[in-house]
Amino acid sequence: MIYFDNSATTKPHPEVIDSFTKVSAHYFANPSSIHPLGGQVEKLLEAARQQAADLIDVPKETVIFTSGGTEGNNTAIKGVALEHQSRGKHIITTTAEHPSIHDTCESLEKLGFEITYLPVTKDGTVSPPEVEKAVRKDTILVTMMQVNNEIGSIQPIEEIANVLQKYPKVLFHVDAVQGLGKVPLKLADTGIDLCTFSGHKIHGLKGTGLLYVNHTAKLYPLLHGGSQESGIRSGTENVAGAVSFVKALRLIKEKQQRNILKKLHDILMEELYQIEGIEINSPVDGAHHIVHFSVPGIKPEVIIHSLSQKEIYISTKSACSSRDQAESHVLVACGKTNDIASSGLRISFSYENTEEEVAIFVKELKKAIQQFKEVLR
The missing domain is CATH 3.90.1150.10 (Aspartate Aminotransferase, domain 1)
Known part of the structure; x- marks a missing residue:
């Protein structure tokens, strides 16, 4: 074949499957439980969070475990929109986005948000000056992919992030699902506020992922309940999924060289x-x-x-x-x-x-x- x-x-790596199986079998308790077994699971989850943070070189508190790219993109875009709508309802994206960005933006238009869909060149990219031109007083978010999932175009993310630092009230979200482990991307201290990753694109398991949320970015949670994941994603944590995602992340980072x-x-x-x-x-x-x-x-x-x-x-x-x-x-x-x-x-x-x-x-x-x-x- x-x-x-x-x-x-991608085909899950055997070590990833093994880590998921072992955690599921031996660390099955709810990490929110106050008994010792729950405490062990909580420690394992936080260890996985620290390892993920180290691998992508960000603070531990900025790592939110998710179910993958679609959830990460929805959480970032809708979370910003609902949290900051009082100061603006304008969002900037491009005409060549993944459906989980494009359709999410379209859904917000039904709620009264205005979306600017920037045209792309024949190579599928936008220029930083064009992004800056589109920024308005009521702009609250710029969202786009790092690597186009269809044709492989690489957006000038670092340059766009640098431009947007002149507009501190405009948050910048990057969908890095297709770039993780293949195209380098620095997150800390670059002007990127939110970034989406997915496990099953890097030989991890479906239903696993990560959303980077910078300290300055405030999101309205889409899921309410137990206030897990810093209050951004309520629900009993998928600890085995988080551990297996970190294993996949470690393996793909080693291969990236x-x-x-x-x-x-x-x-x-x-x-x-x-x-x-x-x-x-x-x-x-x-x-x-x-x-x-x-x-x-x-x-x-x-x-x-x-x-x-x-x-x-x-x-x-x-x-x-x-x-x-x-x-x-x-x-x-x-x-x-x-x-x-x-x-x-x-x-x-x-x-x-x-x-x-x-x-x-x-x-x-x-x-x-x-x-x-x-x-x-």
Whole structure:
């Protein structure tokens, strides 16, 4: 099997599964319970929080464990909106966001918030000056992805954060789900107020994640109850999930120093450039683990089905919207034609993939395209 759909989800690492199983079996008590077993579990949870904080180089108190990217993005965006609506109802984002940002912003429009959707360049990025131009007196939040989940564009997050420091009342939220462990991002003392991470994108388990909340950022909680996670996320903590997430985070940080992703990216890009009829959508300077291209005239599901018969698995766009057969909103935002925007295919690598797998994929892709052309003759 060749699995090139790692931006949708990754295969859990055996050590991650093992940590989840052991904690679930032996540290099952509620960490809020006052008996000794509950106290042991609470200590384990706080140890995991400290380890997570150390791995992403932030204070322990800024780490909030969540169920993943969608919850993290919703908590950050809606939390800011509801907490700070008395001083402004204007939010800035881009036209090329993941559905968990785009749809969340759209939902807030129904509550009277005004959203500015900044256009992106053909490479899927926005410029810091354009972000600054959009800031108004009633702006309370800027939210965007670090790495685009479809085409791999890398936003100039550090530069945008620097610009926004001139506007202390404007909070900056970054969705770093696709960048974690692949594209470096410094959080502490950079102007980033909120940042979302997900476990299942880094060989962790589904239902695990982390939201970084800077000391200066105040959020209205979406979940009320026991005031767990600093009052931001009530509910009995998923301690096994938190511990397993930290294990996955540690493992991916160790692998981040390897250059295998760049090597695979460069090999695949060079091969794709030589195949007639392919349009490459990923920018040259994008994230190395994502390569997106279109084959105009051929429905993407035809190629995906053909490759899957060879046990090669790729995708079209965000797994959260891939069942929607319409054109990719990201490619449309980048100015692509309907033919290109509706025929996109995404390859997403992990550190476990190999050059041999890329070679096999290219060979089978060529076959699939050729077979389709012969059918049309």
